[in-house]
Amino acid sequence: MPELKLMKGNEAIAEAAIRAGADGYFGYPITPQSEILEYLMVEDAHKRTGMVILQAESELAAINMVYGAACTGKKIMTSSSSPGISLMQEGISYIAGAELPCLIVNVVRGGPGLGTIQPSQADYFQSVKGGGHGDYRLIVLAPASVQEMSDFVPLGFDLAFKYRIPVLILSDGVIGQMMEKVDLFDQVPRATEFDQSWVLSGKTHDRPKNTITSLDLEALDMEKHNHHLQAKYKLIEQNEVRYEEILCDDAEFIFIAYGASARICQKATQLARDKGLKVGLFRPITLFPFPKKEIFARSEKLKAILSVEMSAGQMIEDIQLATKFRVKSEHFGRYGGVIHSPSEVLEAMENLIKSCDNGNK
Amino acid sequence: MTEEIIIAGFGGQGVLSMGKILAYSGMMQDMEVSWMPSYGPEMRGGTANVTVILSTDRINSPILNEFDTAIILNQQSLDKFEPLIKPGGILLYDNSGITRFPGRKDIKIYCVEATEEASRMSMVKTFNMIVLGAYLKIQPFVKLENVLKGIAKSLPPRHHHTIPMNNDAIIRGMEIVTQENK
Structure with missing residues (x-):
């Protein structure tokens, strides 16, 4: 029986974490995501499923708690907002290097x-290009609705464990x-039996010692480890691309x-269609892996692409690489905390269309 | 049917909770709903506003720059949002503290003396429900029974004893709202 609720995106993440059978959450409050920790506390997640909720003394502590707890093979997560995520980058790099699953x-x-x-x-660059030091990637999921805030929690855990990789x-x-x-999806019980082959859960006599570290002083060994990581990221790029297309079939501009x-x-697409403009929307759901092939395949039919992001233009670089510059691609966005309005976005698209038309004359 | 609403006033006037009740009410009527607050530092003592969308279709953008209806509870919000109402749209405002009155000719303007009425009824806290009642009278998209269900969903159980009082305030708002330009 589906359970329909009216929730904030942050609350949906927290509720989904409990329902997905997460074992632990370590975090530190920061606007605009404090409701996640608050909800987990108010809902008494520990009472509901035994999930451990801890407010750490800082983001650094939180991410290192995640690192430690993830070594045990449990479903572990944290949350923060931009400045807090920056503080966590060292830990995230270690977790990626040590190949631990977490959300x-x-x-x-x-x-x-x-x-x-x-x-x-x-924070697009930080999220999809690594963020901390070293050659690593995260799987990056970009929810566009409160429903997806909920749905991407179990999806994120699944992907994290499938590839032993941090999912953002x-x-x-x-x-x-x-x-x-x-x-809301039904409660999943917390796992009692799971793959113990790599975890630190106390060595028993019947298995060799497991070591989890991101350190290897032998350069050749470290290069080998890097090859292994890169092969994993390739595999993810082959298998895990997700996106949504809206009115793209006959679109000349997207x-x-x-x-x-x-x-x-x-909304701007709808307004453009009302004016008879052949506009569509391509929405990457995974930002790493980025839907490169899909955008390239579509670019042949297009007159231009408008990348819209609340930034000075970050994803546009991946779009230009994906299309190999064979179609005009521009960026539009307000930033620094300002949200662009549907009309502003529509106007930017109309200007782009006009510039293409003028170019053809 | 899609109704795009901005509710704006001072922090503490119940702007966000009125929006929340409206969203819950729409949900009780099987509508698609979205509720997007301004959550900036302006909330503390300054202006607060929330965008509520009720629709029979999937809602695309929760962020809007023009509205079918503006529910306005102070001067700053009137100045800011009156120009953003779609032609033919609705402006509902509480006239308490208003010195520069709305002047657009291409929208329908309604006034509800909710601040005054709330103190007359000795129920200052139900001020926002008087305004909500006025809105429901003008735009009866959501049935009163669903609004009452919405209030029950929106309020924690310890406040459920206030539902009859809120009901009275909504009815009162329906009675006292007046159209200024006909």
């Missing part, structure tokens, strides 16, 4: 620095703070946008 949620706010508390999407849910202040209907910007572009 990290970033409800992005305006930056740089302490920035502002209003929504932003300016890259959200923003809009999706975190807004309320929408959400269809928006490419994720998260809150995708919702705003959906």
Whole structure:
């Protein structure tokens, strides 16, 4: 029996964590995602499933608690917002190097620095290119609705364990703070039996010692480990690309946008269609792996692409690489905590269409 | 049918909770709903606003820059949002503290003296429900029974004894709302 609730995106993440059978959450409050920790505390997650909820003394402590707990093979997560996620980067790099599964949620706010508390999407580079030091990637999921905030928690855990990789849910202040209907999935019991082959759970006589570390002083061994990581990321790029297309079939111009910007572009798409303009929306759901092939395949039929992101233009670089510059691609976005309106986005698209038409004359 | 609403006023006037009740009410009527607050530092003592969308279809953008209806509870919000109402749209405002009155000719303007009525009824806290009643009278998309269900969903059980009082305030708002330009 589906359970329909009206929830904030942040609350949906927290409820989904309990229902997905998460074993532990370690975090530190920061706007605009404090409701996640607050909800887990108020709901008494520990009483409901035995899930451990701990407010750490800082983001550094939280991510290192995640590192430690994830070594035991349990479902572990944390959440923060931009400045807090920056503080966690060292730990995330270690976790990626040590190949541990975990779920990290970033409800992005305006930056740089302490920035502002209003929504932003300016953490794209940090999220999809690594973030900390070294050659590593995270799987990055970009929810565009409260429903997806809920759905991507179990999906995120599944992917994290499938590839033993940290998964990042890259959200923003809009999706975190807004309320929408959400269809909650049934409670999944916390796992009692799971793959113990690599975990640190106390060595028994019948298995060799497991070691979890990101350190290897032998350069050749470390290179081998890096090859292994890169092969894993290749596999993820082959298997895990997710995206949604809206009115793209006959489109001559498309928006490419994720998260809150995708919702705003959906409205702009509708407004453009009302004016008879052949506009569509391509929404990457995974930002790593980025839907490169899909965008390349589509680009042949297109006159231009408008990348819309609450940033100065980050995803546009991946779009230009994906299309190999064979179609005109531009960026539009307000940033620093300002949200672009549907009309502004539509106007940017109309200007792009005009510039293409003039070019043809 | 899609109704795009902005509710704006001072922090503490019950702007966000009125929006929440409206969203819950729409949900009780099987509508699609979204509720997007301004959550900036302006909330503390300054202006607060929330965008509520009720629709029979899937809602695309929770962020809007023009509205079918604006429910306005202070001067700053009136100045800011009156120009953003769609032609033919609705402006509902409480006239307490308003010195620069709305002047657009291409929208329908309604006034509800909710601040005054709430103190007359000695129920200052139900001020926002008087305004909600006025809105429901003008735009009867959501049935009163669903609004009462919405209030029950929105309020924690320890406050459920206030539902009859809220009901009275909504009815009162329906009675006292007046159209200014016909």
